[in-house]
Amino acid sequence: MMDEEYNKSLKQYRKCSDRHILVVETDLSSSDAQSIVALSDKIRKAGNELVGLMKNNYDQLMRTKRYRKLLALYGSTKDKTKRKNLANQLNAMQKQYHVT
Secondary structure, eight states: OHHHHHHHHHHHHHHHSOOOOOOOOOOOOHHHHHHHHHHHHHHHHHHHHHHHHHHHHHHHHHHHHHHHHHHHHHHHOOOHHHHHHHHHHHHHHHHHHTOO
16 A cells, blocks of 8 residues: 555656756757766766655555554554554564564
8 A cells, every 4th residue: 555655646746747858959068968968967876866765765664654553553542453463464564564
């Protein structure tokens, strides 16, 4: 369910932030044009790296929130069947993310 929400919000973000290519005639030397292209490539790579880091941090935040909520529900539940179900969910999360 988390991945579906993420993909939906990513599509909405991409719809709002269009990418445009601007073509302009200038009197630049070829070395200046190459330096501009190299700089724009570095900016693109830095932006992609930041987006990747933010996505990883967001995913970790959501995992932590889900795990803490399950722990709180597990501690406050008196019903044994619900408690067993929550314990199974906690164990599944621990196996999925390789944590103890």
